[in-house]
Amino acid sequence: MNRASTPMLEVKGLRKVYEGASRTVEAIRDVSFSVAQGELVCIVGPSGAGKTTLLKCIAGLLAPTAGSVVLEGHAVTGPPPAMAVVFQEYGRSLFPWMTVHDNVTLPLKRKKMSAERREELVRDALAAVDLRNVESAYPWQLSGGMQQRVAIARAVAYEPHVLLMDEPFAAVDAQTRADLEDLIRVLWRKLGVTVLFVTHDIDESVYLGQRVLIMSHAPTVIMEDVTIDLPGERTQLETRSLPRFGELRKHIYSQIQIAKQGRKPAGT
Amino acid sequence: MTAPTTKPPAKLKAGMLAWLRGVGGLIGFALLLEIVPRIGLVSPNYLPPFSVIMVALAKELMTANFWRAFGDTMQAWALGLVISIVAGAVIGIVIGGSNLLRTMTHSTIEFLRPIPSVALIPLAVLLFGTQLESTLILVVYASFWQVLIQVLYGVQDVDPVARETARSYGLGTWAQIRYVIWPTMLPYLMTGVRLAAAVALILAITSEIAIDTEGLGREISQTESGGAVTIMYAYVIVTGIIGVVVNVGARALERRVLSWHPSIRLDSAEVAR
Numbered sequence: 075m076n077r078a079s080t081p082m083l084e085v086k087g088l089r090k091v092y093e094g095a096s097r098t099v100e101a102i103r104d105v106s107f108s109v110a111q112g113e114l115v116c117i118v119g120p121s122g123a124g125k126t127t128l129l130k131c132i133a134g135l136l137a138p139t140a141g142s143v144v145l146e147g148h149a150v151t152g153p154p155p156a157m158a159v160v161f162q163e164y165g166r167s168l169f170p171w172m173t174v175h176d177n178v179t180l181p182l183k184r185k186k187m188s189a190e191r192r193e194e195l196v197r198d199a200l201a202a203v204d205l206r207n208v209e210s211a212y213p214w215q216l217s218g219g220m221q222q223r224v225a226i227a228r229a230v231a232y233e234p235h236v237l238l239m240d241e242p243f244a245a246v247d248a249q250t251r252a253d254l255e256d257l258i259r260v261l262w263r264k265l266g267v268t269v270l271f272v273t274h275d276i277d278e279s280v281y282l283g284q285r286v287l288i289m290s291h292a293p294t295v296i297m298e299d300v301t302i303d304l305p306g307e308r309t310q311l312e313t314r315s316l317p318r319f320g321e322l323r324k325h326i327y328s329q330i331q332i333a334k335q336g337r338k339p340a341g342t
Numbered sequence: 343m344t345a346p347t348t349k350p351p352a353k354l355k356a357g358m359l360a361w362l363r364g365v366g367g368l369i370g371f372a373l374l375l376e377i378v379p380r381i382g383l384v385s386p387n388y389l390p391p392f393s394v395i396m397v398a399l400a401k402e403l404m405t406a407n408f409w410r411a412f413g414d415t416m417q418a419w420a421l422g423l424v425i426s427i428v429a430g431a432v433i434g435i436v437i438g439g440s441n442l443l444r445t446m447t448h449s450t451i452e453f454l455r456p457i458p459s460v461a462l463i464p465l466a467v468l469l470f471g472t473q474l475e476s477t478l479i480l481v482v483y484a485s486f487w488q489v490l491i492q493v494l495y496g497v498q499d500v501d502p503v504a505r506e507t508a509r510s511y512g513l514g515t516w517a518q519i520r521y522v523i524w525p526t527m528l529p530y531l532m533t534g535v536r537l538a539a540a541v542a543l544i545l546a547i548t549s550e551i552a553i554d555t556e557g558l559g560r561e562i563s564q565t566e567s568g569g570a571v572t573i574m575y576a577y578v579i580v581t582g583i584i585g586v587v588v589n590v591g592a593r594a595l596e597r598r599v600l601s602w603h604p605s606i607r608l609d610s611a612e613v614a615r
């Protein structure tokens with residue numbers, strides 16, 4: 075099998091309907107896309123578009139109603155070991171009863187490896203997110219930005235092939251957010267990991283991504299697959315003031331406006 | 343009281359103050375027990391002055407009989423409590439972890455729980471006479487529910503995000519129980535343990551009085567029927583002291599085990615204010 079030609083991740087005809095006792099919600103109607111090995115793809119869409127639902131289906135946490143998710147050639151039926159998720163609610167995703175060190179270590183315990191190797195991974199992951207000397211602290215003793223760094227370190231230490239992130243920076247202040255965005259770019263380039271990054275922030279999606287998938291209003295389809303043709307070397311100040319950056323964000327913004335009005339792209 | 347020259351940390355000061363107040367209250371109560379019989383409000387035959395009781399207590403403490411009774415009561419208490427905690431925690435996790443089991447057992451639990459333990463005295467006597475097992479039945483029956491109900495609440499309280507995090511990192515059922523469900527439930531369990539520890543003591547003494555099983559309760563009823571009122575009060579006071587020690591111990595344990603928990607974190611911040 076030719077490794078380069080098989081996509082890292084493939085979502086095929088995914089549909090998700092929540093069957094409740096009183097009401098059924100069609101969150102996702104028909105979503106298909108694929109992500110190549112090492113790509114950084116952002117997903118933007120209005121609130122309630124089903125972004126979290128999509129991510130949970132991809133992560134194997136939710137069973138899709140129809141369609142499939144294929145990771146490295148294998149259908150996803152449960153949480154795959156090659157995937158790590160960073161949740162938006164870092165305060166609830168980190169375990170308050172464990173120290174930072176134990177939080178990052180826990181997922182590694184089920185992977186077969188020596189204790190030394192495990193400690194090495196934990197140390198490297200914490201260093202990679204610029205956290206030092208907090209190993210013995212509890213998450214609630216850290217600032218919000220630091221907590222999210224711990225959550226990212228936990229994902230990084232897990233050595234995933236695909237990193238899924240659900241609006242990870244929605245709850246931190248603007249400055250911290252900019253720092254964390256740069257951190258993601260740095261980690262992505264350094265580790266060569268495939269990243270799928272969900273956000274409702276258009277600027278963030280353009281700044282981070284190589285591609286941006288625009289989701290429609292629920293019931294959701296993909297409205298457009300935008301290639302971000304900005305230089306690979308990005309800095310907050312320069313990249314964001316490029317004319318091309320403005321064009322891209324304007325384009326995506328108008329697409330989202332159309333999405334909010336409930337129109338679908340032609341042909342669906 | 344004059345202001346101390348060096349100011350202790352606020353937290354310490356507040357803690358000391360609360361402690362001093364508590365001790366002050368106890369001294370006041372002891373004084374009342376001393377005065378009431380002395381001024382004849384109650385006949386000293388029924389309620390001897392506090393100092394007389396304490397002298398009798400000091401003498402009792404020298405006897406082997408006292409320590410045997412004390413040991414018996416504490417044994418029944420501790421055994422019953424451990425059985426209740428283990429059974430309550432295990433059964434609570436199993437039932438709480440399954441929607442089906444929870445709905446199936448709900449009405450049964452609500453039916454059994456309000457039955458007072460003392461209603462089981464005839465059954466206990468029938469089964470075990472005046473043996474330790476009789477006391478254990480009552481103790482366990484009373485304290486088990488305290489633990490079970492708390493654990494059921496605790497298991498329900500697991501944060502969906504925490505659970506999904508655990509699942510996404512591939513933690514299996516056992517790992518989820520150990521690393522997510524158990525710690526979430528622990529504060530509830532500790533509350534259950536604290537309540538159960540108090541209830542277990544009450545039931546241990548009750549059954550010793552009512553069934554005549556060995557222990558402090560039996561000493562209370564025997565001294566009473568033998569007319570040794572002063573010694574009876576000495577034993578009553580001992581049970582009170584045990585109750586206080588059990589409660590203080592349970593709270594200390596709670597603080598140690600739950601140092602990470604918001605209620606404890608908040609607590610220490612509050613005291614500091």
Ligand SMILES: Nc1ncnc2c1ncn2[C@@H]1O[C@H](COP(=O)(O)OP(=O)(O)OP(=O)(O)O)[C@@H](O)[C@H]1O
Binds near residue numbers: 092101124126
């Ligand atoms: N467990 C659930 N049961 C029923 N309906 C649900 C459930 N979770 C989500 N939904 C519905 O599915 C739709 C999509 O929700 P989802 O959380 O995926 O949106 P989102 O794009 O992540 O929104 P946001 O940007 O606000 O996070 C919404 O209409 C929501 O009400």
Ligand SMILES: [Mg+2]
Binds near residue numbers: 125126240241
């Ligand atoms: Mg969401």
